[in-house]
Amino acid sequence: MQNNYDIVVIGGGSAGLASAIKASKYGLKVAIIERDNKLGGILNQCIHNGFGLSYFKQELTGPEYANKFIQMLDGTNIDVYLNTTVLEIKKHFEILTISPKGLEKIVCKGIVLATGCRERPSGAINLCGSRPAGIISAGSAQKIVNLQGKMIGKDIVIVGSGDIGLIMARRLRFEGANVIGVYEIMPYPSGLKRNIVQCLDDYNIPLHLSKTVVEVVGKDRVKGVFVAPVKNDFSFDLDKREFIKCDTIVLSIGLTPSNELANQLGLKQNPLTNGCVVDEYLQTSTSGIFSCGNGLHVHDIVDNVTRESERAGENCAKYVLGQLNTTTPHSVYFGDGLRYVNPSVFYEGDEILTINFRSSKIYKNADIIVKSKDKEIRKINKKIILPAEMESVIISKKDIVGDLIVTIKEHKDE
Amino acid sequence: MQKYDVAIFGAGIVGAFIFDTLTLKGLKCVLIDKGEDVCLGASKANSGIIHAGYDCARDTLKAKFNVLGNKMYPEIAKRLGEPIGECGSLVVGDKDSLLILTELLNRGMYNGVKNLEILDRSGLEKLEKNLNKNIAYGLYAKDAKIISPYHFTIALVEESLLNGGEIKLNYNVNSIQRQNDGYLISDGKENFMANYIVNACAEGVNEIGSLVGEPAIPLTYTKGEYVLLDKDEFGLACRPIFPTPTKNSKGILACPTVNGNTFFGPTAEDIKEYETSVTLSGINKIKTSILKMIDNVNFKRIIKLYAGVRVKTGDDFYINFNENKNYFVIAGICSPGLSAAPAIAEYVANSLIEKGLQVKAIKFTPRRPYTNILKLSNQELSNLIKKDKNYGDIVCNCEKVTKGEILEVLNRTPFKLTTDGIKRRLRVTMGRCQGSFCYPRLIKIMADYYNCDEKEICFRGKESLIVCDIKEGGIYAE
Numbered sequence: 024m025q026n027n028y029d030i031v032v033i034g035g036g037s038a039g040l041a042s043a044i045k046a047s048k049y050g051l052k053v054a055i056i057e058r059d060n061k062l063g064g065i066l067n068q069c070i071h072n073g074f075g076l077s078y079f080k081q082e083l084t085g086p087e088y089a090n091k092f093i094q095m096l097d098g099t100n101i102d103v104y105l106n107t108t109v110l111e112i113k114k115h116f117e118i119l120t121i122s123p124k125g126l127e128k129i130v131c132k133g134i135v136l137a138t139g140c141r142e143r144p145s146g147a148i149n150l151c152g153s154r155p156a157g158i159i160s161a162g163s164a165q166k167i168v169n170l171q172g173k174m175i176g177k178d179i180v181i182v183g184s185g186d187i188g189l190i191m192a193r194r195l196r197f198e199g200a201n202v203i204g205v206y207e208i209m210p211y212p213s214g215l216k217r218n219i220v221q222c223l224d225d226y227n228i229p230l231h232l233s234k235t236v237v238e239v240v241g242k243d244r245v246k247g248v249f250v251a252p253v254k255n256d257f258s259f260d261l262d263k264r265e266f267i268k269c270d271t272i273v274l275s276i277g278l279t280p281s282n283e284l285a286n287q288l289g290l291k292q293n294p295l296t297n298g299c300v301v302d303e304y305l306q307t308s309t310s311g312i313f314s315c316g317n318g319l320h321v322h323d324i325v326d327n328v329t330r331e332s333e334r335a336g337e338n339c340a341k342y343v344l345g346q347l348n349t350t351t352p353h354s355v356y357f358g359d360g361l362r363y364v365n366p367s368v369f370y371e372g373d374e375i376l377t378i379n380f381r382s383s384k385i386y387k388n389a390d391i392i393v394k395s396k397d398k399e400i401r402k403i404n405k406k407i408i409l410p411a412e413m414e415s416v417i418i419s420k421k422d423i424v425g426d427l428i429v430t431i432k433e434h435k436d437e
Numbered sequence: 438m439q440k441y442d443v444a445i446f447g448a449g450i451v452g453a454f455i456f457d458t459l460t461l462k463g464l465k466c467v468l469i470d471k472g473e474d475v476c477l478g479a480s481k482a483n484s485g486i487i488h489a490g491y492d493c494a495r496d497t498l499k500a501k502f503n504v505l506g507n508k509m510y511p512e513i514a515k516r517l518g519e520p521i522g523e524c525g526s527l528v529v530g531d532k533d534s535l536l537i538l539t540e541l542l543n544r545g546m547y548n549g550v551k552n553l554e555i556l557d558r559s560g561l562e563k564l565e566k567n568l569n570k571n572i573a574y575g576l577y578a579k580d581a582k583i584i585s586p587y588h589f590t591i592a593l594v595e596e597s598l599l600n601g602g603e604i605k606l607n608y609n610v611n612s613i614q615r616q617n618d619g620y621l622i623s624d625g626k627e628n629f630m631a632n633y634i635v636n637a638c639a640e641g642v643n644e645i646g647s648l649v650g651e652p653a654i655p656l657t658y659t660k661g662e663y664v665l666l667d668k669d670e671f672g673l674a675c676r677p678i679f680p681t682p683t684k685n686s687k688g689i690l691a692c693p694t695v696n697g698n699t700f701f702g703p704t705a706e707d708i709k710e711y712e713t714s715v716t717l718s719g720i721n722k723i724k725t726s727i728l729k730m731i732d733n734v735n736f737k738r739i740i741k742l743y744a745g746v747r748v749k750t751g752d753d754f755y756i757n758f759n760e761n762k763n764y765f766v767i768a769g770i771c772s773p774g775l776s777a778a779p780a781i782a783e784y785v786a787n788s789l790i791e792k793g794l795q796v797k798a799i800k801f802t803p804r805r806p807y808t809n810i811l812k813l814s815n816q817e818l819s820n821l822i823k824k825d826k827n828y829g830d831i832v833c834n835c836e837k838v839t840k841g842e843i844l845e846v847l848n849r850t851p852f853k854l855t856t857d858g859i860k861r862r863l864r865v866t867m868g869r870c871q872g873s874f875c876y877p878r879l880i881k882i883m884a885d886y887y888n889c890d891e892k893e894i895c896f897r898g899k900e901s902l903i904v905c906d907i908k909e910g911g912i913y914a915e
Contacts, residue, residue, distance in 0.1 A: 119815075121831060122829050123822065123827070123830050124826070124829065125829060126815055126819050126822070142870060142873040144870060145871065147737065149720050149739065151742065152714050153713070153715075154743065159876070159903075160873035163877055171880075171891065173892065174904065175904055197911050198908060199907075199908040199910065237717065243895075243896075243897070243899060286669065
């Protein structure tokens with residue numbers, strides 16, 4: 024393999040695969056750097072179905088979804104570096120990698136960061152009590168059960184209602200575990216509605232909202248947990264705390280973009296997503312470096328990761344070919360009702376603009392309103408808007424006269 | 438039957454220093470602990486500070502051994518190949534704190550501490566960028582240092598083992614009998630003899646003491662809770678920053694670690710029984726105290742909570758050599774125990790030699806630090822991977838630890854390690870994701886190395902199994 028490329032995509036999961044394939048269609052030399060020994064990323068351990076409904080109009084498992092893209096590589100000249108971790112990216116796009124083959128320098132003209140996300144650790148939620156064996160993140164549990172063929176315990180409490188936690192509740196139940204319940208600190212679940220129904224309701228696994236684990240008990244192995252109701256100010260009602268006997272705690276307490284390389288490069292970060300600040304092309308604060316997928320902001324559906332990452336690959340190719348129009352930038356802001364918005368910047372033109380965002384709480388019968396200089400250019404009525412489900416609005420840039428602001432307004436009459 | 442000059446009970450930092458010091462003086466020593474690894478008590482969960490010695494009350498063992506120990510550390514660190522941060526420390530306070538800081542300075546000078554200086558706000562700002570606006574003065578102790586207390590304990594034991602020391606772990610001693618030619622020590626399965634007994638068992642001190650027929654030493658426990666922050670927050674405190682001390686405690690400090698993290702703590706809560714749980718109230722106390730001292734703190738970047746227990750007996754260390762019984766007891770080694778440990782070990786060694794133990798010259802085998810790929814040049818790393826491709830196989834992505842480094846530690850350690858033991862030696866699973874990516878693979882690598890099933894790998898403690906078999910039939914078997 025050569026060491027000079029037009030584009031290097033870092034990460035060979037759903038995001039990396041989609042952007043590399045798109046970029047290679049522009050006749051450019053593209054490489055994927057993947058730290059695992061196979062492509063597909065976390066999809067490989069997601070053996071449940073539900074992937075691809077939107078992108079392929081087919082219901083696929085995670086590995087099946089990944090394989091569709093891995094097969095598409097056959098028709099391309101994309102080089103794939105497996106078992107390879109990026110140690111450092113220097114300015115001028117010089118990438119230093121490590122693998123069992125040794126250290127390698129790879130030089131390129133454009134970079135797509137498709138590094139995915141990681142799970143937040145127990146410290147992030149200040150999990151109190153003892154620190155015995157039997158506390159495990161949902162992703163680790165998924166890997167152990169699905170890929171390593173081992174079980175993680177018998178009586179299981181799940182902390183947090185993230186999607187992997189919900190999926191694992193059902194998965195562990197399948198394998199004969201007693202899944203005692205899912206405890207969510209917020210008054211609403213953080214996973215998708217369909218996962219609540221298909222993973223919990225269908226198996227009679229209770230979901231406790233506004234209730235969380237306040238203390239872990241057990242010296243060598245988990246012996247149980249104390250759970251308590253959460254008050255409106257997020258303090259715990261310890262008078263009403265109760266003990267639940269269990270031997271395992273699965274943490275599903277949120278994902279956050281793996282932004283180490285972005286930080287190392289000094290790319291501007293968005294504290295609301297913990298990913299990079301990007302423009303409409305998914306270009307970061309350094310020209311030629313693009314970010315997409317869960318490494319940019321955590322998605323709930325892989326199909327959306329694919330679509331976003333295709334755009335990143337396409338735009339990175341255009342950048343390398345000198346075809347990216349970045350004249351007359353305008354900002355995208357968000358107002359009431361939103362937790363964040365992506366992108367932060369767009370450019371005047373006549374193409375379409377995709378805006379992604381999450382709401383800050385549950386809205387019933389509300390309008391998503393996009394305004395430009397006080398002129399309402401888009402209004403979408405939604406029966407329900409959930410923080411757990413990423414929303415997107417597509418608008419034509421022709422209609423826009425300046426900076427954009429996105430807000431959510433609830434209908435008062437209900 | 439195997440016979441040793443000295444049997445040392447307790448494989449914490451004090452036991453490790455005594456073990457190593459005596460071994461290097463040519464004495465035949467054995468280190469005994471009931472745990473499955475060394476460094477399972479206070480030595481793995483303390484602040485890791487080598488104090489200058491201004492805080493100890495005048496004319497105490499604490500003051501004496503702290504000041505002596507502080508001076509010994511740089512050379513020991515060099516010998517062991519372990520990092521030491523010679524960063525100094527600060528005690529800071531508001532505009533009314535000058536009197537207390539002056540008293541600390543005077544006490545320090547009395548204790549023999551050099552390089553102490555009181556700084557005003559502008560002096561402080563040259564050292565630290567994140568001090569709260571109310572901080573007006575600080576006592577700068579240039580001689581204070583930071584180390585990793587568990588790395589040192591592990592390295593000292595390793596050095597001793599390389600030079601003729603022996604270790605018995607998982608050893609639950611149940612009888613110690615004085616005979617004409619020394620002590621007969623037994624756990625009911627394995628017996629051995631030793632001329633001298635050194636008891637450095639911290640909370641277990643009276644278990645050994647009673648077997649030797651010594652009266653119980655009254656112990657009290659003070660729990661210290663900590664929070665550890667993501668490496669991104671490094672630089673919040675460039676050295677240990679203490680608040681002005683109270684009667685009971687040096688207070689909750691902000692401190693960097695030699696590995697590039699930052700931590701806050703410890704609290705000081707008196708507890709009845711030895712336990713290391715973390716409490717909501719403790720964490721809140723830490724947050725409130727730190728905000729009075731440090732700005733720009735992002736508590737969302739906490740990656741881990743932990744706690745350690747200081748076992749005390751009275752206000753000072755309790756160090757006693759019963760010459761009739763050939764029995765040394767070192768108890769109540771709370772703060773500044775880490776700072777004092779090398780000097781205590783030297784004192785113990787000298788006392789035993791005075792009593793008649795013969796020093797012998799040994800052919801010293803130096804301990805080589807564990808490989809750390811991040812400390813190698815690109816050329817060195819390339820060569821290493823050429824020799825062994827496992828050094829190019831990253832397992833822990835947060836801390837960039839390779840399979841080669843893990844296998845090296847497993848190879849070098851003469852007893853079966855737990856995942857927690859690997860973590861303390863190499864930082865695998867200690868990074869910002871706390872093992873959510875690499876934990877499953879680490880278990881697999883360990884099981885392969887030990888040629889056992891993954892379900893036989895422990896986390897920490899004998900009953901701490903991590904995984905089990907999948908139940909045949911799963912949900913349908915019910």
